[in-house]
Amino acid sequence: MLSRPGLPSFDYVRAGSHDEVVRLLVTGGPDVRLLMGGTDLLVRMRDGVVRARTLVDVKHLPGMRTIAYDSAAGLTVGAAVTMNQLASNADVRAHYAILAEAASAVASYQVRNRATLGGNLCNASPAADTAPAVMVLGGRLVLCGPEGEREVPIDEFFLGPGKSARQANEFLTAVRLPPPRQGARGTYLKLGRNREGDLAVVGVGVLGSPSSEVPPGYAFSIALASVAPVPLRATAAERLLAGQKPGGAAFAAAAQLAAQEARPIDDVRSGVAYRRAMVESLTRRGLETVWRGLSAASSGRGR
Amino acid sequence: MATHSITLTVNGAKEQVDVASNWTLLQLLRDRLALTGTKNGCSAGECGACTVLLNGEPVNSCLVLAVEADGANVVTVEGLAHDGQLDPLQQAFIDEGAVQCGFCTPGMLLSARALLTRNPHPSEREIRQALVGNLCRCTGYARIVRAVQKAAG
Ligand SMILES: Cc1cc2nc3c(=O)[nH]c(=O)nc-3n(C[C@H](O)[C@H](O)[C@H](O)COP(=O)(O)OP(=O)(O)OC[C@H]3O[C@@H](n4cnc5c(N)ncnc54)[C@H](O)[C@@H]3O)c2cc1C
Numbered sequence: 001m002l003s004r005p006g007l008p009s010f011d012y013v014r015a016g017s018h019d020e021v022v023r024l025l026v027t028g029g030p031d032v033r034l035l036m037g038g039t040d041l042l043v044r045m046r047d048g049v050v051r052a053r054t055l056v057d058v059k060h061l062p063g064m065r066t067i068a069y070d071s072a073a074g075l076t077v078g079a080a081v082t083m084n085q086l087a088s089n090a091d092v093r094a095h096y097a098i099l100a101e102a103a104s105a106v107a108s109y110q111v112r113n114r115a116t117l118g119g120n121l122c123n124a125s126p127a128a129d130t131a132p133a134v135m136v137l138g139g140r141l142v143l144c145g146p147e148g149e150r151e152v153p154i155d156e157f158f159l160g161p162g163k164s165a166r167q168a169n170e171f172l173t174a175v176r177l178p179p180p181r182q183g184a185r186g187t188y189l190k191l192g193r194n195r196e197g198d199l200a201v202v203g204v205g206v207l208g209s210p211s212s213e214v215p216p217g218y219a220f221s222i223a224l225a226s227v228a229p230v231p232l233r234a235t236a237a238e239r240l241l242a243g244q245k246p247g248g249a250a251f252a253a254a255a256q257l258a259a260q261e262a263r264p265i266d267d268v269r270s271g272v273a274y275r276r277a278m279v280e281s282l283t284r285r286g287l288e289t290v291w292r293g294l295s296a297a298s299s300g301r302g303r
Numbered sequence: 304m305a306t307h308s309i310t311l312t313v314n315g316a317k318e319q320v321d322v323a324s325n326w327t328l329l330q331l332l333r334d335r336l337a338l339t340g341t342k343n344g345c346s347a348g349e350c351g352a353c354t355v356l357l358n359g360e361p362v363n364s365c366l367v368l369a370v371e372a373d374g375a376n377v378v379t380v381e382g383l384a385h386d387g388q389l390d391p392l393q394q395a396f397i398d399e400g401a402v403q404c405g406f407c408t409p410g411m412l413l414s415a416r417a418l419l420t421r422n423p424h425p426s427e428r429e430i431r432q433a434l435v436g437n438l439c440r441c442t443g444y445a446r447i448v449r450a451v452q453k454a455a456g
């Protein structure tokens with residue numbers, strides 16, 4: 001495209017209450033779109049991919065920009081918390097480091113000042129960088145609608161590219177994470193066409209923690225971005241690790257399974273074969289990184 | 304389409320303007336306030352030529368609605384110099400030859416200004432990370448990084 005047109009016409013409403021948002025969604029139907037950072041929405045409207053008569057700005061509602069941590073209740077992140085806010089928050093960095101890492105992997109510093117966690121998830125792109133982190137952390141999405149609030153586990157939220165379990169008359173108010181698993185270590189590995197600032201060709205989130213519930217004594221969660229129509233849990237790889245002693249052989253086998261579970265496509269950023277190979281390689285690397293952290297912590301405790 | 308009456312502070316001066324809902328902050332700055340130092344490269348958040356400080360933090364003004372800047376404090380490249388004195392970053396860009404065609408320079412300066420405010424002595428890696436969202440099509444990155452290092456002292 002040589003020159004881009006301005007934004008098409010629409011009205012802007014700064015929402016004053018949750019009820020007002022729901023009312024506007026119910027009465028306006030598809031003519032109404034929700035706005036937070038606008039880093040997805042405004043680009044898509046300018047390109048004519050998304051049309052709307054009214055944009056409802058929900059980021060100033062109470063609680064939308066706050067992060068609250070409680071060791072018993074876990075973490076509540078307002079839907080409009082920005083990527084830079086997440087990446088610099090002391091509680092997130094201390095207890096949910098993989099989420100801070102994923103937030104800093106998004107785009108550029110300027111975009112991260114506007115881009116929100118909720119916008120990233122509601123956009124429901126398979127490439128959403130925060131999705132794998134929220135998945136391995138067991139996140140739940142808080143949706144507000146005409147009947148009040150409901151929570152949807154993130155594993156049930158993504159239905160297809162741009163499609164989610166959010167009903168047309170609901171909006172996201174927060175993301176809740178359970179209390180951190182004791183001694184957990186995590187990492188988010190992102191491969192882009194360049195080292196920083198681009199959408200993921202492949203993204204892999206790995207979380208591991210000591211666990212008495214599985215025979216090997218450690219539980220691992222793995223989630224993948226950009227390699228299927230939705231962000232994906234690598235459940236077969238997770239199951240294999242629940243039955244094998246952690247280490248190089250188990251990690252290599254699990255990474256192979258993860259690559260088989262991926263359902264990548266050819267697109268402008270990469271091809272199927274390369275994506276599959278990179279899932280394997282990044283999953284193995286992620287597991288090894290997490291395992292080093294877990295082993296160092298357990299020897300540090302004198303075991 | 305509705306218009307909104309907004310007030311904001313731009314480079315220290317209070318402005319009251321009527322803006323259409325679909326105006327971006329970039330359009331307001333360039334087309335209404337005639338602050339053409341801020342550039343439009345891509346209108347899509349990719350290039351950083353439109354970077355300004357919104358309440359002290361760098362943002363892509365092409366992806367911020369003008370009405371969203373109601374009540375905000377905005378700094379553009381025109382607001383960097385004070386009392387006829389260039390910002391040390393501007394002087395360093397000149398001294399290091401970090402300006403070629405100059406199209407990316409205003410955005411670079413504001414991203415770098417914000418970096419030095421939050422981290423007065425960044426490493427080279429931190430400088431490069433802070434400038435990921437500012438593309439220079441003349442590709443003068445080495446000199447730009449050196450200029451930021453020089454301004455940091
Ligand atoms: C240059 C550039 C680079 C990018 N790079 C990356 C990257 O590396 N990784 C990545 O993951 N993303 C990237 N993105 C995409 C985007 O920045 C992120 O997805 C961002 O987190 C979106 O958040 P937002 O607040 O800007 O969302 P918005 O654009 O405000 O909204 C996104 C979508 O969610 C809907 N929505 C907004 N608020 C709500 C709500 N409360 N409830 C329900 N639906 C809602 C909107 O209607 C819209 O459809 C990039 C974007 C740009 C422009």
Ligand code: FES
Nearest residue numbers: 344345346351365
């Ligand atoms: S013009 Fe705004 S980022 Fe390119």
Ligand code: FES
Nearest residue numbers: 403407439440441
């Ligand atoms: S100096 Fe020409 S684009 Fe950077």
